[in-house]
Amino acid sequence: MSDKESPDSLDNSLNGEFPLQEKDDGELNMSVGSSVSDSETEKKVRTESPSSPRIPPAFMVAASPPKFLSFEQLMEAASGVKNMALAHEIAVNSDFKLESFQPPDDSIEKKVKDTVRRAFWDAFQAKLDEDPPDFSHALVLIEEVKDVCCTEIANLMLYAFNLSFEMSKSHST
Numbered sequence: 001m002s003d004k005e006s007p008d009s010l011d012n013s014l015n016g017e018f019p020l021q022e023k024d025d026g027e028l029n030m031s032v033g034s035s036v037s038d039s040e041t042e043k044k045v046r047t048e049s050p051s052s053p054r055i056p057p058a059f060m061v062a063a064s065p066p067k068f069l070s071f072e073q074l075m076e077a078a079s080g081v082k083n084m085a086l087a088h089e090i091a092v093n094s095d096f097k098l099e100s101f102q103p104p105d106d107s108i109e110k111k112v113k114d115t116v117r118r119a120f121w122d123a124f125q126a127k128l129d130e131d132p133p134d135f136s137h138a139l140v141l142i143e144e145v146k147d148v149c150c151t152e153i154a155n156l157m158l159y160a161f162n163l164s165f166e167m168s169k170s171h172s173t
Contacts, residue, residue, distance in 0.1 A: 123137070
């Protein structure tokens, strides 16, 4: 490591003090203040040559290279923004309510829904009517009911906690 690239000179360059260096073409690049002495002027000289490494100050961060997105990634990001906007609207709007969709009685949707339900319960009954009965379908159904119940209980507890918190907050003010 040469004298120009010593650790002390690197530390000084981070502090804004640059030792006097010659450029490749032999000219000096000097920055002169209005009331600086010759010794201080020599301290603040900085050169810019391809051979001397340029070290940015510690507080500066290098820019990231541009990142290109595919169309799918762009559409996924747009969908995420839409979902966040909807979640924000639900959170902010106290009058927001979800209503379950009931298709009209004469629609294909209603007929398909009824047929699928009937097929599910017919298959469930056939498994229980076997000799010996096959309870695997029933166990899966019970596990799903248990998961739904646990989720609903957790939601109710969270609602009760938030309600009691809001009530205590309104009583304290």
